[in-house]
Amino acid sequence: MFRNPGGFVRVSEYYGIGRSQGALDFVDVDITDDVPVYIDPGMIRHLPDDWGKECLLMLTTFFDSVLDAVRKNDKKRARYLLGHLGEPNETHLGFSAGRSAGRGFGKQMGVTLAEKLAASQAAQTGLIEDLEDTAFFIEKVGKDIVSDITTNIIRGPLIAYTQQMATVFGIPMEEGVASGAAWNPHSQDWEHGYVRLPIAGDRKLLLVPKVIVRRDLHMSRSEYYRNHLVPALQSEELDKPSSRLVRTLKDGSRRVWVGDIKAHYGSTKPDVTRESLLRPDIYANYREIKRKSAPPPISHGELSEISNTPLPDYEKLLTDVLQTPAGKDSAGEYHRRIEALLSAVFYPSLVMPELEEELHAGRKRVDISYTNVAQSGFFAFLGKHKIKSTYVMVECKNYGKEVGNPELDQLSSRFSPLRGQFGILACRSFEDKDRFLKRCRDTALDYRGFVIALDDDDLRELVADVLEAVNWIPADPPPAEPEVQPRVENYPLLFRRFKALVN
Known part of the structure; x- marks a missing residue:
């Protein structure tokens, strides 16, 4: 098991999750120290899913309320709004010397910020519109303070995300944990309550999706x-x-x-x-x-370097899938291992996996649902060609060779113009693979969505393509014809399968 120098313990180690950072959607922080990355509102603004939209509504309504109070010279309201901002030590993000302790953003800092905004011509004239603008024009406000404020504002969605991840990975949660101030965008007021959260050591823990963190803010x-x-x-x-x-x-x-x-x-x-x-x-x-312009999410390599965690072990993740016994008894294990593999392979194109997501008030379920944030490569190609793919759905079938029309129809029935019309069917093998791929083509031609089926052999090829891109080294000396560097996000197998559906 990978451990940081100095004996620091990651969330994955503390709770025995059995995964490293590459196969986890959240930042695998040390439970006592901080990881020097920051929540960036610029990343949140470009998340297309419901979670991102909820966070953006909170950010917008909160800062609009602050600016409205500042411009009306309502000092009491401004102090009230900013005075509820506290030190979000529970995320373990940013930088502090030794034990995670925030950057001193307590109530007094909120009051001080209110005073600075009130005295700021940039705030009065409209030059400051968004939270990120304060890092440009307000003294002593930088990426750390912007990140801390953002954490406070979106605490509610972060609590929900943490509860979801804890349920997936069996992380124990305690009842009656003080939530801290949570912003209500509808009443435009702070609320307090008691929630279920993990307690790591003696402190509550908030997990943060790695897609919303960066080394530096998008606005520079x-x-x-x-x-x-x-x-x-x-x-x-x-x-x-x-x-x-x-x-x-x-x-x-x-x-x-x-x-x-x-x-x-x-x-x-x-x-x-x-x-x-x-x-x-x-x-x-x-x-x-x-x-x-959407900022690029933090890469596997960047996060590994910053947090001193290992890079994804694609071959190990693939081996785990291939060694899972076929059959109903191991269906749950196959499901979890497919999610671990695809979360590593498809990041940063696909993020924030939801397992066993309920649709239609629980009448239908989809094994895995990813949010598509791709800016290039195959999953961006789908959006550019008007294939609805805000969410990419994955069904996992740990059968022998019996996958057929019922399984294909099951996945296509999960599609909708709002959720998306593209999905992946992960399975072990086919009795007649060509015949099944033709059925996928028939489904596409009947306007019932686009399904790409991947069996064990396809997963081997998918991982081989990723490793070729990750390990690519330009020829020395350079060849007469310029080389085209393979890119992870292109997923040539998926491109070929998709073209077979529509050509």
């Missing part, structure tokens, strides 16, 4: 300054006939050096705030660009 002050504000200032100086910052080169061309811009205008947060207030369109344009 340095990026904004370097790529947006500085070029605008350079252009302004070039337009001034007598600018002292313009240099004429030997060829007659005129230039304004970045260093001269920094020396003249400054580059500190107050400097950026001052110049942005004079040119609000520049920041508004930057913010709009960032809103439209």
